[in-house]
Amino acid sequence: MALLAPRCIPILTLLLLLDLFAAAKAATVQHPRSKGCTVSHDWKGQTREFSFQSSGGMRSYRIHLPSSYAVNKALPLLVAYHGSGNNPAKFEVETRFSDEGINPHVITLYPAGGNWQGPTYAEPGVSDLVFTTDLVNRIKDNYCVDQSRVYATGHSNGAGFTGTLACSPEHARQFAAFAPVSGAFYTDVNGDQNCLPPRSPLPMFEAHGTADPIIPYAGGKGRGGPLPSIPDWLSRWARRNQCTTSSTKLLSNAVHDTEWKCAGVDGLLRHIKIDGHNHSWPGKNSEIDISPVVIGFLSQFHTPWTLVV
Ligand SMILES: *[C@@H]1O[C@H](CO)[C@@H](O)[C@H](O)[C@H]1NC(C)=O
Numbered sequence: 001m002a003l004l005a006p007r008c009i010p011i012l013t014l015l016l017l018l019d020l021f022a023a024a025k026a027a028t029v030q031h032p033r034s035k036g037c038t039v040s041h042d043w044k045g046q047t048r049e050f051s052f053q054s055s056g057g058m059r060s061y062r063i064h065l066p067s068s069y070a071v072n073k074a075l076p077l078l079v080a081y082h083g084s085g086n087n088p089a090k091f092e093v094e095t096r097f098s099d100e101g102i103n104p105h106v107i108t109l110y111p112a113g114g115n116w117q118g119p120t121y122a123e124p125g126v127s128d129l130v131f132t133t134d135l136v137n138r139i140k141d142n143y144c145v146d147q148s149r150v151y152a153t154g155h156s157n158g159a160g161f162t163g164t165l166a167c168s169p170e171h172a173r174q175f176a177a178f179a180p181v182s183g184a185f186y187t188d189v190n191g192d193q194n195c196l197p198p199r200s201p202l203p204m205f206e207a208h209g210t211a212d213p214i215i216p217y218a219g220g221k222g223r224g225g226p227l228p229s230i231p232d233w234l235s236r237w238a239r240r241n242q243c244t245t246s247s248t249k250l251l252s253n254a255v256h257d258t259e260w261k262c263a264g265v266d267g268l269l270r271h272i273k274i275d276g277h278n279h280s281w282p283g284k285n286s287e288i289d290i291s292p293v294v295i296g297f298l299s300q301f302h303t304p305w306t307l308v309v
Contacts, residue, residue, distance in 0.1 A: 071144065081113060152177075154180055192240070257272050
């Protein structure tokens with residue numbers, strides 16, 4: 001700066017301002033606030049239960065608001081699908097996604113599903129894809145959500161459903177990234193005929209135990225139909241996501257962490273293989289506490305967003 005003639009300084013200032021303006025503009029385009037950003041809630045830091053009419057009749061969900069929730073402060077949203085036979089209250093305790101030490105800034109939804117669509121044992125005629133879209137829209141209308149940072153996670157049948165969601169050209173659009181755990185991928189067993197993601201790449205994370213007796217790592221016959229092997233399922237996502245290279249590191253003796261570079265982005269596809277782990281949600285007493293890893297993975301991504309005029 002000292003070498004520049006004084007008359008250059010206003011030009012530099014102007015360029016700097018233009019630059020800041022461009023950055024601010026990009027930020028508003030990429031992180032659109034939802035309609036509910038004007039709504040205040042007096043129960044932040046807590047979880048509440050609500051229900052409404054959607055596919056399958058009266059559907060209920062729990063919602064946790066971080067204590068940092070505020071009017072006009074758009075926060076990310078995570079939809080967490082419990083496994084078959086489980087329920088939102090138990091899943092909230094298991095995952096600890098409402099614990100601010102793990103998840104300080106993401107609004108978390110725990111929808112109730114009984115069995116999520118996909119396996120043969122699911123409720124015929126119920127569309128959980130439609131329920132999900134209705135639910136996410138309802139939350140966006142009533143809470144301040146960063147619409148480019150809506151995520152899905154789940155366990156077992158609920159994890160398989162996040163796969164179904166990611167493969168749906170219509171219903172995956174509003175999600176930025178997916179993180180199934182011990183996934184029962186009944187709707188994505190082979191090929192791409194049931195998987196048409198709305199964009200490529202689509203950030204995807206999966207964690208699975210090699211001693212899972214319910215949804216075997218090697219695939220095969222599940223309670224709800226044929227299941228893919230986890231390596232096959234991952235290789236399909238690696239292809240769909242234009243992944244080129246991968247590397248695996250050991251997080252501990254039993255925990256193998258593989259990250260793929262996809263469409264030039266490091267870690268856009270990630271898999272954690274847990275030697276000897278069963279079908280349970282990997283928690284504090286497991287080989288790895290998976291919940292902070294799920295939050296860390298998802299929080300990196302936001303949907304490329306264009307304003308619809
Ligand atoms: C599954 O493994 C966890 C440890 O990760 C253990 O606490 C739990 O009891 C096991 N569950 C079954 C059904 O074996």
